[in-house]
Amino acid sequence: MAVTSFQPPIRCLLGPGPSDVHPRVLAAMARPTVGHLDPAFTEMMEQVKAMLREVFRTGNDLTIPVSGPGSVGMETCFVNLVEPGDTVIVCQNGAFGGRMKENVERCGGTAAMVVDDWGKPVDLGKVAATFKQHGPVKALAFVHAETSTGVQSDAAALCRMAQENGALTIVDTVTSLGGTPVLVDEWKADAVYSGSQKCLSCMPGLSPVTISPKAADVIQRRNRPIQSWFMDLNLVMGYWRGGGGSPRVYHHTAPINALYALHESLVMILEEGVENSWVRHARMHNALRDGLEAMGLGLLVEKPYRLPQLNTVTVPDGVAEAAVRTELLKRYSIEVGAGLGALAGKVWRVGLMGASATPANVTLFLAGLEDILSGMGAKIEKGAALPAAQKAFAA
Amino acid sequence: MAVTSFQPPIRCLLGPGPSDVHPRVLAAMARPTVGHLDPAFTEMMEQVKAMLREVFRTGNDLTIPVSGPGSVGMETCFVNLVEPGDTVIVCQNGAFGGRMKENVERCGGTAAMVVDDWGKPVDLGKVAATFKQHGPVKALAFVHAETSTGVQSDAAALCRMAQENGALTIVDTVTSLGGTPVLVDEWKADAVYSGSQKCLSCMPGLSPVTISPKAADVIQRRNRPIQSWFMDLNLVMGYWRGGGGSPRVYHHTAPINALYALHESLVMILEEGVENSWVRHARMHNALRDGLEAMGLGLLVEKPYRLPQLNTVTVPDGVAEAAVRTELLKRYSIEVGAGLGALAGKVWRVGLMGASATPANVTLFLAGLEDILSGMGAKIEKGAALPAAQKAFAA
Secondary structure, X not given: OOOOOOOOOOOEEOOOOOOOOOHHHHHHHOOOOOOOOOHHHHHHHHHHHHHHHHHHOOXXXXXXXXXXXXXXXXXXXXXXXXXXXXXXXXXXXXXXXXXXHHHHHHOOOEEEEEEOOOOOOOOHHHHHHHHHHOOOOXXXXXXXEEOOOOEEOOHHHHHHHHHHOOOEEEEEOOOOOOOOOOOHHHHOXXXXXXXOOOOOOOOOXXXXXXXXXXXXXXXXXXXXXXXXXXXXXXXXXXXXXXXXXXXXXXXXXXXXXXXXXXXXXXXXHHHHOHHHHHHHXXXXXXXXXXXXXXXXXXXXXXXXXXXXXXXXXXXOOOOOHHHHHHHHHHHHOEEOEEOOHHHOOOEEEEEOOHXXXXXXXXXXXXXXXXXXXXXXXXXXXXXXXXXXXXXXXXX | OOOOOOOOOOOEEXXXXXXXXXXXXXXXXXXXXXXXOOHHHHHHHHHHHHHHHHHHOOOOOEEEEEOXXXXXXXXXXXXXXXXXXXXXXXXXXXXXXXXHHHHHHHOOOEEEEEEOOOOOOOXXXXXXXXXXXXXXXXXXXXXXXXXXXXXXXXXXXXXHHHHHOOOEEXXXXXXXXXXXXXXXXXXXXXXXXXXXXXXXXXOOOOEEEEEOHHHHHHHHOOOOOOOOOOOOHHHHHHHHOOOOOOOOOOOOOOOHHHHHHHHHHHHHHHXXXXXXXXXXXXXXXXHHHHHHHHHOOOEOOOHHHEEOOEEEEEOOOOOOHHHHHHHHHHHHOEEOEEOOHHHOOOEEEEEOOHHXXXXXXXXXXXXXXXXXXXXXXXXXXXXXXXXXXXXXXXX
């Protein structure tokens, strides 16, 4: 075997993540590696924390990128907060709610499930009823932006309900952060995690996490040790704490170059302005939607609950959905996502996240999809999508 | 606040890791991101697995890079193999044995400790006695190459002893892999983890792990679920399994660009030849040792147990060790490590790992150290170190 250097194809990433990584972020990642205790590096760490606070809209001191993908961010929140015997209400309206249930159970907790159909938002009435049915509830866990369905749930209302019932909140904002408003302090959310590779357009592998002072206090006052050494926030914070007071303590070797990349992607979103980024995502979504509708295609999710950055497009009758994805990749080097679970075969998941959310990409995708569907003999309106999208861009 | 792009200083990384990352690896990491299910990417994943098997000297099917730093590789081995009530013999002769103990206990197991002084190898006699004292032992866990002390223990003998006692082995090769012989199949080791940022000279953030068929069988036949969802190898393997048979199942979004980098670093070590890499590390160590001894400095570890890639250099009497590290960084941009735990203030940890293990770096370090120690008035032999090292390079 003589393996040679890997040269990846150039893709247009319009799936559920990773999104396109901007050349500035790729360049930052390739800068020379320094040590994880280098004074220049630890200064950069403080900037990353400060910028994450701005993007999360929080003043939480405990705001850091966890050294692993979004799943590690999720597990970090659960293992630190959930102890054996705790009851956690878990809202499941897609794939990631199911993963939250797994997390609660592996921590020895009981998951009280609030189940909604894939494609629907979390039903507030059901959550209220579940709180009534149960005694003390340690936490309410829900996914703000379900990447498997393209649905956004009402995070503000869910957090309010948890507070009224004396429960903490664990909120998945993997796909929402940077794309639609994530307002940690306004919501009074307690443990919130995200991913680097969605609307922040950094490469995958890091998970921004922010913990409220109330939740941090719960973690510090635990009786039992946290079951994960790597994810134990009491230890992790020994390394990530600020310069003043006690010195940084080595916990694990930080992923230096990945953090360079996250730093650059945060610099970029703050240059644009977080609100401007939300507006851009909404505008690109509108153009995509108008183009698809002009073509005769529909979106799965009802209008008020649609995530602009993750569009579940209904596959027209008689069209082989996998073949369309294969052709998009082969002929246009465009990646879109397949439906997961209950939606397998029924939808495409079209992401317009971060650096991928541009008029050029919306245009390319609509043109490519029309070409491929036409070639397959699907019943679509031809020639209407691009003018509709262009009208939306101009709006 | 207006944070600008981060421009790291150019360092010469001669600490306990990360080591210098070769420009080819940095360039690979900066290639455009593709999706984690892209056919081009999944083909690359198979190459990574095959190359890791060559470096680990194993035929183990379950050989993958875990998506996190070495600590995640460690925890992956423990959470998958150790169940509540299990007894694990843990050898502790430095910082990382202590971390293994934490892992066993957080899995609900009992750690039977075999403690040796920092700077000494694991005492085989004590391990044998500990096996005798205990009933059934689930596993023997030890650190092959202690990064905190620069000591190598006898992995072959320890694995043999475990087999004779019907115990599995969990072996930390974070600092040894690629630098000194790691012979997984010859040792019949069961769960072996390493890090990307030491002698493989990839950037930090990935942990190569290999699991024997026997250990994989133990994992599959567990009664209890594995306490970590993220580290559950039964799930992780759904994504990393080969092309034949059942299709890949999404588990978490792989750290795409980090894996490009690991791929390139593996291509490079196989171009050099794994044995040649071991020889290079030994030669650079000899030159460093000869240079240090000519200067009048000593190494902490007795000769037969010295790790060539991690040298614990004794701080001369009356020398402020931290000031020397500060000056090395300030004047020569060289990073070396401080002593940890019992060795704090007593040693410097000088790594010659991967791309850092070159005659140029040994020369620069010896020259810089001599300059700084002379300036501090330390009693050293002047002008002797470089000729001694040059003689060793020529040997």
